[in-house]
Structure formats: structure tokens, C-alpha cells
Amino acid sequence: CLVCGDRASGYHYNALTCEGCKGFFRRSVTKSAVYCCKFGRACEMDMY
Numbered sequence: 001c002l003v004c005g006d007r008a009s010g011y012h013y014n015a016l017t018c019e020g021c022k023g024f025f026r027r028s029v030t031k032s033a034v035y036c037c038k039f040g041r042a043c044e045m046d047m048y
Helices: 019-030
Strands: 011-012 015-018
Touching: 011 019, 015 019
Parallel strands: none
Antiparallel strands: 011 015
């Protein structure tokens, strides 16, 4: 998994991810979640 390093199960949301990260991204999309950086807005977040 490109997100957490676990064994990937396939390409989900344009990234090679595991089932756990796939579920996280699915819930984030369906809930229109907004996340804030805890490190002074210096977090790198890429969205495809």
C-alpha cells in the first residue's frame, strides 16, 4: 500500500492501496470529509 505500507489489494482511487486505506478513502469521499494539518500546514497531501 502506497499510503500505509501494508500489502496492497489493488488500485483504488488511482493508488495501489490495501483494504483498510481503500475503506478510509471511500468513507472520506462519501462524507465529504475535510482534514486539517496538525503540523502548521506543512503536511503534503496529494489528491488524484
